[in-house]
Amino acid sequence: MFDFITDTEEYKAELAELIRQFDAYCPSESFSVELLSGGGEMRNVEITVSGEKFCYSNTAEIPRDKLGFRKITLRFLKNSLYAALNAVFKRDLPWGALTGVRPSRLAYELFNGGVALEELPEALSGTYGISESKSALLADILSNQRGYFTDDGNYVNFYVHIPLCPTRCKYCSFVSVAIDKQKKFILPYVDALKKEIISSVGLIKESNKKVLSVYIGGGTPTVLDAELLNEVLSAIPYKNIEYTCEAGRPETITRDKLKVLARHGVNRISVNPQTLFDETLKNIGRDHTAADFFKAYSLAREFDFNLNVDLIAGLPDETPQMFSSTLDRIMELRPENITVHTLSKKRGSVFAEEDTLREYRYTEQMMDYAHTALKNSGYVPYYLYRQKQMVGNLENAGYALKGKQSINNITTMEESVSVIACGAGAISKAVIKQSDNSHIERYANIKDIKQYLEQFDERENKKQLFLKNSLQ
Numbered sequence: 001m002f003d004f005i006t007d008t009e010e011y012k013a014e015l016a017e018l019i020r021q022f023d024a025y026c027p028s029e030s031f032s033v034e035l036l037s038g039g040g041e042m043r044n045v046e047i048t049v050s051g052e053k054f055c056y057s058n059t060a061e062i063p064r065d066k067l068g069f070r071k072i073t074l075r076f077l078k079n080s081l082y083a084a085l086n087a088v089f090k091r092d093l094p095w096g097a098l099t100g101v102r103p104s105r106l107a108y109e110l111f112n113g114g115v116a117l118e119e120l121p122e123a124l125s126g127t128y129g130i131s132e133s134k135s136a137l138l139a140d141i142l143s144n145q146r147g148y149f150t151d152d153g154n155y156v157n158f159y160v161h162i163p164l165c166p167t168r169c170k171y172c173s174f175v176s177v178a179i180d181k182q183k184k185f186i187l188p189y190v191d192a193l194k195k196e197i198i199s200s201v202g203l204i205k206e207s208n209k210k211v212l213s214v215y216i217g218g219g220t221p222t223v224l225d226a227e228l229l230n231e232v233l234s235a236i237p238y239k240n241i242e243y244t245c246e247a248g249r250p251e252t253i254t255r256d257k258l259k260v261l262a263r264h265g266v267n268r269i270s271v272n273p274q275t276l277f278d279e280t281l282k283n284i285g286r287d288h289t290a291a292d293f294f295k296a297y298s299l300a301r302e303f304d305f306n307l308n309v310d311l312i313a314g315l316p317d318e319t320p321q322m323f324s325s326t327l328d329r330i331m332e333l334r335p336e337n338i339t340v341h342t343l344s345k346k347r348g349s350v351f352a353e354e355d356t357l358r359e360y361r362y363t364e365q366m367m368d369y370a371h372t373a374l375k376n377s378g379y380v381p382y383y384l385y386r387q388k389q390m391v392g393n394l395e396n397a398g399y400a401l402k403g404k405q406s407i408n409n410i411t412t413m414e415e416s417v418s419v420i421a422c423g424a425g426a427i428s429k430a431v432i433k434q435s436d437n438s439h440i441e442r443y444a445n446i447k448d449i450k451q452y453l454e455q456f457d458e459r460e461n462k463k464q465l466f467l468k469n470s471l472q
């Protein structure tokens with residue numbers, strides 16, 4: 001627990017996020033932080049942490065434009081706050097003062113500004129105090145994105161959202177509900193979704209954009225039966241490009257559904273155990289066992305899909321040994337992609353309310369093991385992102401066997417290509433490139449399936465307008 005007082009209201013949320021990272025390491029202690037800048041150019045800042053006072057000055061050149069001023073000032077405030085907290089708590093955070101969701105953005109900024117790949121680790125640690133190992137990881141990621149990354153404005157990604165799952169995992173904060181609660185809406189939902197897909201496909205065609213990749217996500221799209229899955233996929237005309245379908249929950253996978261996916265050109269699927277310990281699976285609200293995962297995995301292997309397997313580090317009651325044993329067994333299967341998530345105390349998940357987070361002290365150890373073991377086993381890290389409230393200030397990282405990097409994962413995480421998204425809760429994103437103000441504009445569909453259906457026509461008109469304007 002901590003109290004935070006500051007006169008820099010505009011930066012308060014970002015600064016509080018950094019303090020929260022330290023709070024995770026000393027949950028039983030309560031402490032106070034006061035950060036005073038005096039306003040204006042904010043050249044100097046005075047920080048008091050539980051009675052200990054620190055003063056810092058900003059010697060960097062401060063840009064005159066609003067965005068530039070904000071960026072440099074925030075960097076100064078965060079670095080100063082990190083230095084003060086570090087001095088009091090004697091704790092280095094793996095990502096230093098960096099709290100943002102996409103650390104690779106900072107790496108690209110440096111790289112595009114002329115810093116060579118081999119010089120990136122040093123430049124990264126110098127900017128926000130990022131640890132040596134995370135700086136090296138970021139430099140590796142940039143290098144492994146070469147040839148897969150694009151920001152070509154002629155392309156868009158196409159996303160379809162099926163916000164249904166067999167049961168709701170305790171850690172979930174995605175837009176997804178247990179299918180039992182939505183039974184009566186499934187058929188109308190599939191009909192409406194097809195309509196939305198067809199009109200979005202039409203607008204993409206009119207705009208002469210090319211589709212770079214397709215991603216059917218959720219939720220668990222394979223919770224739909226083979227017939228309904230076939231209906232949804234029949235509305236999507238794109239072939240011979242990267243085409244992913246999440247089949248995350250192993251208990252939803254059947255031969256018939258896999259046949260449907262293969263027939264429509266899907267070439268990449270996710271089969272996710274998260275852990276191979278049944279007790280943990282039960283604890284986190286998943287309705288399958290490790291044996292179910294192995295069965296689904298070998299069924300999927302009979303087809304010509306690239307397979308991704310998701311794991312989570314930091315699950316309740318799991319030790320580093322349990323995590324490494326899961327990872328070792330997964331690596332033996334040689335899936336083309338392995339994604340390692342850090343459990344996050346996300347708003348909306350049941351865990352956010354529980355005290356079990358205190359058990360995640362091992363998470364850092366698990367992620368270190370994953371980075372080393374995967375690298376030694378021939379996997380390369382190729383994308384990375386962070387979420388708010390991740391214990392230990394860690395990350396989610398995607399690994400691939402060389403040559404198997406997913407274009408969708410890279411361009412979505414780097415936000416380099418516009419996304420046309422369909423379905424309840426799906427968010428379309430337009431990458432607007434302007435010489436002085438490149439930015440992302442978003443259009444979010446209604447999350448609740450019932451409301452999505454009720455307001456379909458009105459919302460569909462608004463979305464079409466958004467797409468027409470942003471796809472120009």
Ligand code: SF4
Nearest residue numbers: 165168169172176219
């Ligand atoms: S499978 Fe994924 S989307 Fe579905 S409830 Fe679990 S975490 Fe949420």
